[in-house]
Amino acid sequence: GIQVEQSPPDLILQEGANSTLRCNFSDSVNNLQWFHQNPWGQLINLFYIPSGTKQNGRLSATTVATERYSLLYISSSQTTDSGVYFCAVAGGTSYGKLTFGQGTILTVHP
Amino acid sequence: DSGVTQTPKHLITATGQRVTLRCSPRSGDLSVYWYQQSLDQGLQFLIQYYNGEERAKGNILERFSAQQFPDLHSELNLSSLELGDSALYFCASSVRSEGTSGRTDTQYFGPGTRLTVL
Numbered sequence: 175g176i177q178v179e180q181s182p183p184d185l186i187l188q189e190g191a192n193s194t195l196r197c198n199f200s201d202s203v204n205n206l207q208w209f210h211q212n213p214w215g216q217l218i219n220l221f222y223i224p225s226g227t228k229q230n231g232r233l234s235a236t237t238v239a240t241e242r243y244s245l246l247y248i249s250s251s252q253t254t255d256s257g258v259y260f261c262a263v264a265g266g267t268s269y270g271k272l273t274f275g276q277g278t279i280l281t282v283h284p
Numbered sequence: 285d286s287g288v289t290q291t292p293k294h295l296i297t298a299t300g301q302r303v304t305l306r307c308s309p310r311s312g313d314l315s316v317y318w319y320q321q322s323l324d325q326g327l328q329f330l331i332q333y334y335n336g337e338e339r340a341k342g343n344i345l346e347r348f349s350a351q352q353f354p355d356l357h358s359e360l361n362l363s364s365l366e367l368g369d370s371a372l373y374f375c376a377s378s379v380r381s382e383g384t385s386g387r388t389d390t391q392y393f394g395p396g397t398r399l400t401v402l
């Protein structure tokens with residue numbers, strides 16, 4: 175099956191800093207989503223981005239499908255950005271079955 | 285709020301018991317997915333239903349089963365529970381299974397059911 179690798183595994187920032195999270199995947203995809211899991215365990219949709227670039231406030235994402243990677247940018251980070259960021263992909267005949275990466279644990283200090 | 289609801293929020297039970305987790309998808313969504321999040325395995329796909337029919341299966345144990353009812357809500361049944369089944373179980377929904385241009389739809393996740401097996 176498709177493999178998903180996220181980096182870095184951990185990231186510690188001061189409030190106001192910018193960061194880039196990376197997601198590499200091993201095959202062509204027909205779905206790529208970025209999620210934020212908050213401290214209460216809830217998985218929050220950030221982006222549906224199998225290709226191209228999207229922006230939503232301080233967050234933006236870019237997927238280069240031909241090179242099999244996606245980037246999530248967080249600008250002017252806030253303490254509420256802390257949590258785990260997951261990249262998940264579906265590919266081939268997976269009928270939407272999402273394969274998740276191991277996540278990036280982000281901690282933003284005030 | 286994603287529009288996907290799951291009950292109960294928390295469940296504590298003993299080994300050997302059977303539990304049922306319930307999921308109501310977003311209004312209009314035909315596809316329901318179940319995922320398990322555990323410390324050692326991470327987030328894993330279990331099973332998918334589309335308009336009442338099983339569509340795809342992941343690494344779902346034989347002790348686990350699921351179904352999607354005519355009103356599109358879904359239930360995940362876990363039996364002969366073991367300590368290792370303790371996990372956060374998510375349900376997600378999407379409009380369809382496959383979208384246009386070969387893309388699959390955005391999946392929206394419910395708040396999860398935290399299962400603790402003692």
